[in-house]
Amino acid sequence: MSVLGGDKDKELRIHESLDELGTDLADYIAELSETSVKERGVFALAISGGSLIGLMGKLCEAPYNKTVDWAKWYIFWADERVVAKNHADSNYKLAKDGLFSKVPIVHSHVHSINDSVSAEEAANEYEFAIRQLVKSRVISVSDISDCPKFDLILLGMGSDGHIASLFPNHPVLDEKNEWVTFITDSPKPPPERITFTLPVINSASNVAVVVTGDSKADAVHLAIDDVGPDCPLVPARIVQPTKGKLVWFLDKPAASKLDGFQFSD
Numbered sequence: 001m002s003v004l005g006g007d008k009d010k011e012l013r014i015h016e017s018l019d020e021l022g023t024d025l026a027d028y029i030a031e032l033s034e035t036s037v038k039e040r041g042v043f044a045l046a047i048s049g050g051s052l053i054g055l056m057g058k059l060c061e062a063p064y065n066k067t068v069d070w071a072k073w074y075i076f077w078a079d080e081r082v083v084a085k086n087h088a089d090s091n092y093k094l095a096k097d098g099l100f101s102k103v104p105i106v107h108s109h110v111h112s113i114n115d116s117v118s119a120e121e122a123a124n125e126y127e128f129a130i131r132q133l134v135k136s137r138v139i140s141v142s143d144i145s146d147c148p149k150f151d152l153i154l155l156g157m158g159s160d161g162h163i164a165s166l167f168p169n170h171p172v173l174d175e176k177n178e179w180v181t182f183i184t185d186s187p188k189p190p191p192e193r194i195t196f197t198l199p200v201i202n203s204a205s206n207v208a209v210v211v212t213g214d215s216k217a218d219a220v221h222l223a224i225d226d227v228g229p230d231c232p233l234v235p236a237r238i239v240q241p242t243k244g245k246l247v248w249f250l251d252k253p254a255a256s257k258l259d260g261f262q263f264s265d
Ligand SMILES: O=C1O[C@H](COP(=O)(O)O)[C@@H](O)[C@H](O)[C@H]1O
Pocket: 048, 049, 050, 051, 052, 079, 080, 081, 091, 155, 156, 157, 158, 159, 162, 163, 164, 165, 188
């Protein structure tokens, strides 16, 4: 693994292979879980869907399946498609089948959306549920805004630079008041989704963006490099935790268009 352009608040971890990335990602999540459980007694984790879930797969294997304090985990979705929980497009189903059915997470700690109401209602209900858990301190609160402070938010990124369900040029990128909002016009199907807003993402203690494959290399370049105002502003570029730490997990194909990145064979 090489670490490129690291600074106090942002780190780029570029991996030789998906296997190496998977191990590093599992180590990273397990370490943050341990720290959080030590400090707060719980670990409040928000995840996304897509390729991220497969890349987290090592968490279900030794040693993590035995060493992680699963009973202290509380799971949320940074974005969800408004479809039935057993639908192939459901981010909940993806994570349940790929991860959470394989480790002893407490069922009542898994906070999925209500899939039997409209996208707007689902977003409102999800925000209300998060507010209750902020009140009971399962989720911390930011000390500079009223936003929830998740211990970790894990994001993937699309080849258009979208993160969660925040797509390029969409008006919800400017949402400042809501914690969770909704869209009904996602350019990537399915159209109806709920999503954390940028203030919530940027209030987390830790945010990791996990991106692999050469189809995302242009978006990685636009999100990370000093590209200037004439280039399109991709949503992933606006992921800048105010007080938290940001880590990008990349494989070499995804990192291949970063300025200054040289393959070191
Ligand atoms: O639609 C979505 O896409 C992104 C990226 O997915 P990937 O399969 O290209 O990694 C994902 O992070 C998001 O949660 C999901 O709803």
